[in-house]
Amino acid sequence: MIGLNFYLITSIILFIIGIYCLAVKRNMIRLIIGIEIITNAANLNFISFSAYAKEGFVDPLARSFVIMSIIIGACIVAVGLTIAVFAYRHYDTLDVRKLSKLRW
Amino acid sequence: MFTETIDILFIFAVLAPIVYWIGTKVNFNKLVDLWATLGFILSLYLLYFIYEIIKIKEIMVITIAKGLLPISWTFEIDALGVFMASIFVFIGLLTSIYSIRYMERDTGLAEYYILLLLMVAGMVGVVFAGDFFTFFIFWEIMCITSYVLVAFRKEEWEPVEAGFKYLIMSSTGSVMVLFxxxxxxGMTGTLNFAYLASSLSNGATNLWSVLALALVVIGFGIKASIVPMHSWLPDAHPAAPSSISAMLSGVVIKAGAYALMRSLLIIFIPEAYNWQVIVAVLAVLTMSVGNLMALLQKDLKRLLAFSSIAQMGYIIFGLSIATFFGLTGGIFHVMNHAIMKSLLFLCSGAFLxxxxxxxxxxxxxxxxxxKLTGVMFTIGALALAGVPPLNGFQSEYMILFAGIDIGSMNTIWYIFSAIMLLNIxxxxxxxxxxxxxxxxKEPTKISLKAKEAPLxxxxxxxxxxxxxxVIGVYPGPFVSYSSSAxxxxxxxxxxxxxxxR
Structure with missing residues (x-):
């Protein structure tokens, strides 16, 4: 059986990848994907903690929380993509550096 | 189910499209506006009953079953929750009345009122929540509706751009809090505030809890616009319709301040984690940068947005003192700033x-x-400046004296208080x-065309x-309300x- 630490290391790597994506990437869609990666890191944390908390017992709190968090993540992506579509209609590009009328 | 105040807001939000449809059938387009206003009035009325219960019982717990407690959803309402909720619903009510005329040139009013009602419902849920599960769901309801409201006028470039920036930065904060x-x-096996407090307060600090503390401060700090994370605010607040700017600047950033207060004072207690000086440095930075940048602005609403950042600095400074007087001042300033900043944004909306x-x-x-709008604008601006007979004076000087008071223990607080005085x-x-x-000044060609705002x-x-x-001249009951919080x-x-138990 794989130990808890492997899951934790994976989720921290995912977290760092997400932060890197938000800091470096300049494409609107990629920024939204970066947020999703961090959400998944947190979800993986919840699931692995709930499975390893007690022998032979899975905590229902973490499972239901993760389901809610996936739903909320989908809502954020939906709103984000909608705004990206409108931005694309205004500027004909998805590069946030071109959205420079306000200072980023 | 989720206390009557929130239920009423949800019911009115869900029924708003039907009311809008009836309004178009009977040729009375303002029906949905009046419907939303009625929803806020009812919600405020029902909140009064919760206030009466809290005054006697101090804390009200709502949950499915007590036996399931560590793992079920909980509402735990105390005096601070009721205090914040009353401000949120009250400003929501005024915004809704204001929108009857202000939004009449826009289309999509049914969506507008659904989003407004849901945003207030989300904020009230945030301050009533007793565990992180409930807290997170309502927090995201508040965040998602505010993203859409910022980008509401999607035909123009500015709201779309500001809305996207706001969405990326603010949801980064949310997912950090989720992490x-x-x-x-993982450390405690529960998400309930009370269980977290009891299991974290006696244990020594370790790497994981300090990491969690840092992520919580960054995540909520983004929403409360603490300075290194503030750059979305001066874009998002001016880009929204003015009534929504009043909501965002007046109350939504206060939800961030509330979340910081709750998590820092109950879960990461100051005796164990010693975060006061770090948070105070952030607060001092926030007020200085906000005030400096506000001086340079040419855009009225952008200037007001930067002044919001500065005022959040005062509130966070009151929190970082973490004594009874500092918190009373900070919480009192939450109320005063909500009133003053909403007033100024509504006035700038009237000019617009x-x-x-x-x-x-x-x-x-x-x-x-x-003339009338101008006089009210002057009152609001003088109150924000801290001129004595108005309400800003009372709370700003309360925070200042709390800072000087704690200075006898650690000299660094004298320096912070001095910087705050200079900022004021x-x-x-x-x-x-x-x-x-x-x-x-002499009126320009454009301002000569202005007519007085409608009733x-x-x-x-x-x-x-x-x-x-009134609060400036007779602060007694308001101060005791905030000191109970x-x-x-x-x-x-x-x-x-x-x-x-």
Whole structure:
């Protein structure tokens, strides 16, 4: 059986990848994907903690929380993509550096 | 189900499209506006009953079954929750009255009122929540509706751009808080505030809990616009419709301040984690940067947005003192700033409604044409500057004296208080400049065309302006209201005992 630490290391790597994506990437869609990666890191944390908390017992709190968090993540992506579509209609590009009328 | 206050807001939000449809059938387009206003009035009325219960019982717990407690959803309402919720619903009510005339040139009003009602419901849920599960769901309801409201006028470039920036930065903060929650869950096996407090307070600090603390401060700090994370605010708040700017600047950033207060004072207690000086440095940075940048702005709403950042610095400074007096001042300033900043944004909305301009050079002298709005704007600006008979003075100086009071223990607090005093004096400069430009200069060609705002817009502004004066002249009941909230948030033992018997 794989130990808890492997899951934790994976989720921290995912977290760092997400932060890197938000800091470096300049494409609107990629920024939204970066947020999703961090959400998944947190979800993986919840699931692995709930499975390893007690022998032979899975905590229902973490499972239901993760389901809610996936739903909320989908809502954020939906709103984000909608705004990206409108931005694309205004500027004909998805590069946030071109959205420079306000200072980023 | 989720206390009557939130239920009413949800029911009115769900039924709003049907009401809008009926309104178009009977040729009375304002029906949905009046419907939303009625929803806020009912919600405020029902909140009063919760207030009466809290006054006697101090803490009210709502959950499915007590036996399931560590893992079920919980509402735990104390004096701070009721205090915050009353401000949120009250400002929501005034915004809704204001929107009757202000939003009449826009389409999509059914969506607008659904989003407004849901945003207030989300904020009330955030301050009532007793565990991170409930907290996170309502937090995201508040966040997602506010993203859509910022980008509401999607035909223009500015709201779309500002909305996207706001969405990326603010949801980064939310997911950081989510990650911190997962760490806290792994350490304790629960998400309930009371259980978290009791299991984290006696244990020594370790790497994981400090990481969680850092993520919580960054995540909520983004929403509360603490300075290294503030850059979304000066874009998002001016880009939204003015009524929504008043909501965002007046109350939504206060939800961030509330979340910081709750998590820092109950879960990461100051005795174990010693975060006071770090948070105070952030607060001092926030007020200085906000005030400096506000001085340079030419856009009226952008100036007000930067002044919001500065005022959040005062509130966070009151929190970082973490004594009873500091918190009373901070919580009292939450109320005062909500009143003053909503007043100013509503007034700037009235100018925008009259002449379609936010540029200070073009707006010069407009107060001479719109006398009532101009007078109310002057009252709000003087209150923000901390001029004595108005409400800003009371809370700003309360925070200042709390800072000087704690200085006898650690000298560094004298320096922080001195910087805050300098900031208050410095900020008078640009508020007076604002009054001088808008009220005293000769009217320009554009501002000569202005007509006085309609009654539905003057009424909420008038109520807020009168409140500015009343709280300034007679602060007694308001101070005791906020000090009861401060007492509730500092009394961790009572908060825990209501859940764990």
């Amino acid at each position: 911190a929650m997962s760490i806290l869950y 409604y009259a002449v379609e301009s936010r540029n200070l050079d073009e707006l010069a002298g407009i107060g001479r044409k719109m 004096l410095f900020s008078v400069g640009y508020y007076l400049r604002l009054i001088q430009i808008l009220m005293l 539905a817009m003057l009424l909420p502004m008038g109520i807020l302006a009168i409140l500015c004066i 401060a007492k509730a948030v500092l009394d961790v033992g009572q908060y825990v005992a209501a859940i764990i």
